[in-house]
Amino acid sequence: MNWRRAAVPFERERSERYLPLVVGLMVFLAALALAVAFALDGAMERWRADLKDTVTVQIPTGGPATASAATGQRVEAALALLRATPGIERATPLPVSEVERLLEPWLGRAQLGLPLPTVIDVVRVAGAPFDRADLAQRLQAAAPGAIVEDHGEWLTRLVKLAAAVQAIAMAVVVLVGAAAAIIVVFATRAGLAVHRNTIEVLHLIGARDDYIAKEFQTHALWLGVRGALYGLGLAALALALLGSGLADLELLPWLTFAPDLRALLALALLPVATALIAMATARVTVVRALRRMP
């Protein structure tokens, strides 16, 4: 006796063999979308921290003709002005080494020896009004050549853009889930048609709808799990390649696919969610079809 073999002979049905592959493809897309969403999440956090009331002031070196003493004087004048300006909490010149570090991604180590600007890190009083144009004008007078860089504006735009991309990524995840559910509905309906005779016999000899639905939902569950594992495997490979590629190129340093705990958890939940969607969808489809039998 074989008590474990399903009464509905799913193993004979070959048209379903591609279902795990299709589900796998969808899980792959969902995993990529999730990874992008989480990577952006990390980047946005960093940008928001940067955005926090920071302004930098650059005092360029005045070329070979200008004595470094003159630059020093301009830096001192700028610092004095900044420290006297209401709404500014702190103004500190960055050490040369820090400036070199900041420029390294753009200029490489070859920058050494180049005349570096002096960078003053300005911390604003949180929430206080700040007139950038006015400050720039007054600085220009006190220390000719000084440039006020307010990252706020473009960082704000960047964060907005990232949030939009994130929303799209999440929408992709939801749509992929919905598409997977639709696929399972059609596959289950096909299964109901193919196995109609068996289902009718089970029904007539006294099987409850729940018994028949369970056979279908267990089958769908395993198809879903298989598909999800294919998709997740593929996604892991793609993300690993992408991550190492980005790291090698030192491009987009803010976009990392580092294994963040939340991201890993979300990716691990993906097969669980897929299996549950497949199972629930199959159940609803079968129970609704069975209700049409007397």
Add this chain to the structure above:
Amino acid sequence: MVRFENVGLRYGSGPEILRSIDFHLPEGSFHFLTGPSGAGKSSLLKLIYLALRPTRGRIALFGRDVQALPRDELTTLRRRIGIVFQNFRLLDHFTAIDNVALPLRIKGAKRKEVEGHVGELLAWVGLGGQDEAYPPTMSDGEKQRVAIARAVIGRPSVLLADEPTGNIDPEQGIRILHLFEELNKLGTTVLIATHDQSLVSRYKHHPVLRLERGELKRIGPTRTVSARGRARAEP
């Protein structure tokens, strides 16, 4: 056990193929249901085993009006009815013993509890050595006996058979009728649908319900020589 009152049936918007059917199968009775092919015998059985709903009239099973019952209760009634389908309707991917055990399995029985009993029943229908045979490898007579074993494993109160001798040789037919009579002696109410007049005439002691042009006539002995009142025991 089974009572029809003024029952009518039509498929879709077609003609009424069963008209004003009235009959009663008392507990422990044995009836034949005859009539030419297309008379509506299978349809009438389907009404009893709740595969179809009548378009009019009233059907009561075990004293309960089936029209009034919720879905779950219908399943409970189905479990008290054993059906030997016309083309056996066995599961080809299940062995003989798994086919026979199916009605118990869907009721949630454990393998250990039923194994012995199912084996005994297969032996009783004369398929002792074929527990693990698959239906596609069996003869029609053997399949019919697996189907009968499946129909009675749950100790139904009513046993319905649709053309049980239709696909098998006369000798096998006699064996199978003998099984039905044995079950009837144990108290099961039996109704056998057949278009085979020679079969019916060989078992004259059982009353006959005859369907013709959608109408039912009762012929043969009115009292059934049955085991009515005798305690139902395990086959």
